[in-house]
Amino acid sequence: MPSVNFTVKWPNGEQIQYYSPSTVIYKYLSMSQCYPSTQFLHQVENGLYAASERVRACYGFACSSAMDNLAMIKHQAKLFELSPKDQITVIEMTNK
Numbered sequence: 854m855p856s857v858n859f860t861v862k863w864p865n866g867e868q869i870q871y872y873s874p875s876t877v878i879y880k881y882l883s884m885s886q887c888y889p890s891t892q893f894l895h896q897v898e899n900g901l902y903a904a905s906e907r908v909r910a911c912y913g914f915a916c917s918s919a920m921d922n923l924a925m926i927k928h929q930a931k932l933f934e935l936s937p938k939d940q941i942t943v944i945e946m947t948n949k
Contacts, residue, residue: 854911860945861926863933864890868944871897871926874916875904876948884946890935897926 857873859882881900882888888896901919908916933939 854908856949858945858947858949859884859943861893862942862944863929864935864939864941865933869925869929870945871922872918873901873904873922874919875907877903877907879946882943882946884943887940887942889937890930890939890941891937893941894927894930898923 854874855876857876857878858870859873859878860868860870862868878900881896881903882893901923905916905919908914908919935941
């Protein structure tokens with residue numbers, strides 16, 4: 854199953870790379886797209902859950918890496934104390 858690494862630019866300018874175990878994340882996030890923080894968090898959560906479920910369908914178990922990455926993203930969002938007006942940009946998405 855092809856995976857995707859995606860890099861996010863947070864409102865403070867920090868860029869962090871995350872992992873999705875499935876290309877289904879492309880249905881939820883787009884490269885070079887800016888998202889209001891609440892929309893980004895909603896989209897990435899749905900996308901990583903869908904990716905984890907694709908792993909479950911193929912291998913019989915969910916992907917813990919997808920859930921770990923979601924936890925990291927939520928942790929970053931709390932650290933940055935995001936407001937609904939803050940923009941998050943997906944700057945790169947690469948298949949592995």
